[in-house]
Amino acid sequence: MKEFDPIEKVAGSVRGLSAYVPGEQPSGGGWVKLNTNEFPYPPSPRVAEAVASQISGDCGSLRLYPDPVSSALREEIGRYFGVGAENVIATNGSDELLNLAVRAFSDSEKSVAALDPSYSLYPVLAKMQASGYLPIDFGEGMSVPYDQIFSCGANMFIFTNPNAPTGMAWGEDVVRRIAEGFDGIVLVDEAYGPFSGYTASGLVGEYENLIVAGTMSKGWGLAGMRVGWAVASEKIIGILDRVRDSYNLDRLAQAAGIAALRDTQYYEKFRAKVLRTRGETEDFFRSLGWSFPESSSNFIFVTPVDSRGNSGFEVANDLFEFLKARKILVRFFPSIEKINMSLRITVGTDAQMAALKAAIGQWLSAR
Amino acid sequence: MKEFDPIEKVAGSVRGLSAYVPGEQPSGGGWVKLNTNEFPYPPSPRVAEAVASQISGDCGSLRLYPDPVSSALREEIGRYFGVGAENVIATNGSDELLNLAVRAFSDSEKSVAALDPSYSLYPVLAKMQASGYLPIDFGEGMSVPYDQIFSCGANMFIFTNPNAPTGMAWGEDVVRRIAEGFDGIVLVDEAYGPFSGYTASGLVGEYENLIVAGTMSKGWGLAGMRVGWAVASEKIIGILDRVRDSYNLDRLAQAAGIAALRDTQYYEKFRAKVLRTRGETEDFFRSLGWSFPESSSNFIFVTPVDSRGNSGFEVANDLFEFLKARKILVRFFPSIEKINMSLRITVGTDAQMAALKAAIGQWLSAR
Numbered sequence: 240m241k242e243f244d245p246i247e248k249v250a251g252s253v254r255g256l257s258a259y260v261p262g263e264q265p266s267g268g269g270w271v272k273l274n275t276n277e278f279p280y281p282p283s284p285r286v287a288e289a290v291a292s293q294i295s296g297d298c299g300s301l302r303l304y305p306d307p308v309s310s311a312l313r314e315e316i317g318r319y320f321g322v323g324a325e326n327v328i329a330t331n332g333s334d335e336l337l338n339l340a341v342r343a344f345s346d347s348e349k350s351v352a353a354l355d356p357s358y359s360l361y362p363v364l365a366k367m368q369a370s371g372y373l374p375i376d377f378g379e380g381m382s383v384p385y386d387q388i389f390s391c392g393a394n395m396f397i398f399t400n401p402n403a404p405t406g407m408a409w410g411e412d413v414v415r416r417i418a419e420g421f422d423g424i425v426l427v428d429e430a431y432g433p434f435s436g437y438t439a440s441g442l443v444g445e446y447e448n449l450i451v452a453g454t455m456s457k458g459w460g461l462a463g464m465r466v467g468w469a470v471a472s473e474k475i476i477g478i479l480d481r482v483r484d485s486y487n488l489d490r491l492a493q494a495a496g497i498a499a500l501r502d503t504q505y506y507e508k509f510r511a512k513v514l515r516t517r518g519e520t521e522d523f524f525r526s527l528g529w530s531f532p533e534s535s536s537n538f539i540f541v542t543p544v545d546s547r548g549n550s551g552f553e554v555a556n557d558l559f560e561f562l563k564a565r566k567i568l569v570r571f572f573p574s575i576e577k578i579n580m581s582l583r584i585t586v587g588t589d590a591q592m593a594a595l596k597a598a599i600g601q602w603l604s605a606r
Numbered sequence: 607m608k609e610f611d612p613i614e615k616v617a618g619s620v621r622g623l624s625a626y627v628p629g630e631q632p633s634g635g636g637w638v639k640l641n642t643n644e645f646p647y648p649p650s651p652r653v654a655e656a657v658a659s660q661i662s663g664d665c666g667s668l669r670l671y672p673d674p675v676s677s678a679l680r681e682e683i684g685r686y687f688g689v690g691a692e693n694v695i696a697t698n699g700s701d702e703l704l705n706l707a708v709r710a711f712s713d714s715e716k717s718v719a720a721l722d723p724s725y726s727l728y729p730v731l732a733k734m735q736a737s738g739y740l741p742i743d744f745g746e747g748m749s750v751p752y753d754q755i756f757s758c759g760a761n762m763f764i765f766t767n768p769n770a771p772t773g774m775a776w777g778e779d780v781v782r783r784i785a786e787g788f789d790g791i792v793l794v795d796e797a798y799g800p801f802s803g804y805t806a807s808g809l810v811g812e813y814e815n816l817i818v819a820g821t822m823s824k825g826w827g828l829a830g831m832r833v834g835w836a837v838a839s840e841k842i843i844g845i846l847d848r849v850r851d852s853y854n855l856d857r858l859a860q861a862a863g864i865a866a867l868r869d870t871q872y873y874e875k876f877r878a879k880v881l882r883t884r885g886e887t888e889d890f891f892r893s894l895g896w897s898f899p900e901s902s903s904n905f906i907f908v909t910p911v912d913s914r915g916n917s918g919f920e921v922a923n924d925l926f927e928f929l930k931a932r933k934i935l936v937r938f939f940p941s942i943e944k945i946n947m948s949l950r951i952t953v954g955t956d957a958q959m960a961a962l963k964a965a966i967g968q969w970l971s972a973r
Binding site: 240241242243244245246248249250251252253256257258259261264266272275277278279280281282284286287290291294297298299300301302303304305306307310331332334335338342343344345346348349360367368369394395418419423424445446447448456460461462463464465472474475478480481482483484485486487488489490491492495 | 607608609610611612613615616617618619620623624625626628631633639642644645646647648649651653654657658661664665666667668669670671672673674677698699701702705709710711712713715716727734735736761762785786790791812813814815823827828829830831832839841842845847848849850851852853854855856857858859862
């Protein structure tokens, strides 16, 4: 028996690190799952066909390594965004892309900045890299604080567009102004881009400091397959590739991603359906007098108000627990003071939204 | 147009980094592929069944995130090695595990050591982490140089067992002696373990500094699915988990891994077949008077000798090119002087080996 405390051997940047905690993924059935912004409809039938064709016969292709540079998938992503495959890196979800970008463009002397609030994975990745993390407050009325962004001194600025958890989005003029004025890498995280209708991918030919990240987890119903990417200048793609694992995407993920990207008609139809349901859900919250930023995403960040007119942490926490007890899961960030009076609720199917509305009605009667 | 040189913004450790270059994955058909040590037989039929069951119906499960902690897969890996799921981390191939371990246990003040030659990914990962990398020469007759290992001052020592590219393996006494004597993390890389018949996984309860890494790429015919792991103390697993991406393994990879691990009978049968073919191939090389270390793996590291009795870089290079022109791909490391007189040849099917032997016969007649 050799006793040993591995903590003494841990790298400096990892010693005090707490892992990012993703939204709960309940293992049993029967949940109305509105907590991690998954697409409420199944992926295109073309995905199942593509996977089935990979495992046909004796499944023998699986014994061979996948294409290490995901050529066919990158071609397809490039076609989708009107850029060349050399402007694309394919990753294991956009989480891996964020990890690679922070690793490539930050260290103890080069910090990362992002608006606050935004995706809470960013500071974890920065800490892992021993780099500084600069959260920048939004301006008045959630406006983009250009001066603070331009003067923050960070090496990389991450612009979450649409923003999470608020759901707000900005147009091309804003992205151009940031890419123009910020002296460093600008990473636009478009995880929710498919719901806003705008992508900055077309700008990478104009701004050599721009990285535009995307994922199939939200807008393509493929969270289970881990397919993400970035679009950027060839130079930036080459740098990101240096820190990428050689075989980061398995054969079935590559095949599923290609099939989904090709079926634009299917996704246009079901994304339109998500947007209609979002509008109806916003109408419902409005009818209750609950406030929320207008969403350009597939979720709504709403501040619940109980029947006595109270809102705040206690009220949000109470509704969160009330819903959870009825197997309706939404996202609550209890430890982030700035946002812990609100709940982030994924736009689900009409049936899921009906269940949510009914449960909120019960809660209002009881409180 | 904003011109910008991203190189100026690159993290120090990534600035001079060259990515690891994996063995060639030819895209066309018709190759006798003996260059990346894939299993020559298809994966268990249970794998196709498991994947098919995930995509049955409307493929709807793929829209949901996978289990972030791969619980069922880790249970299965634990069962296979006789440890608990809390002693297991599941990763995107063992390459990801190596990446996580180097990230967690090395930095600019904590270096990594390994025997030389071994897997050429290790120094790339160390450089990415700005940590020192200490290659330690084997002793006389490829013996394990304990004194050098114990006095090297590294924070983590990676022991490749079986070794690549030589194919040599060591038993439990050697692993115990290293784990006992080295003051730091000992990572045993058992990528080729299924062919040696020995695993150190059972020792993690005794040595709290031990990490035993494995992969399904070599011994389970699942290189295309990217499933790897480490077995270690719960404390070490917790540390590795801090730097792991939340959703590092997709749903189909988790399902495929579980199905393959359960079908021990299938793999015992086909691994035995690989070992028989290895013996026959070694006999063939012996009959030519070509030398190689006795292999405990699914490849043979052989030094070709031409008909005039010459060996060395030129001869190995010539045979490599001769075989490649006949669509037989083996692995050659031209830029690593210590080993560039030899070729690493995967043990394939009997038909693939017959093609190799015939081509070598032609080469000997021509040279």
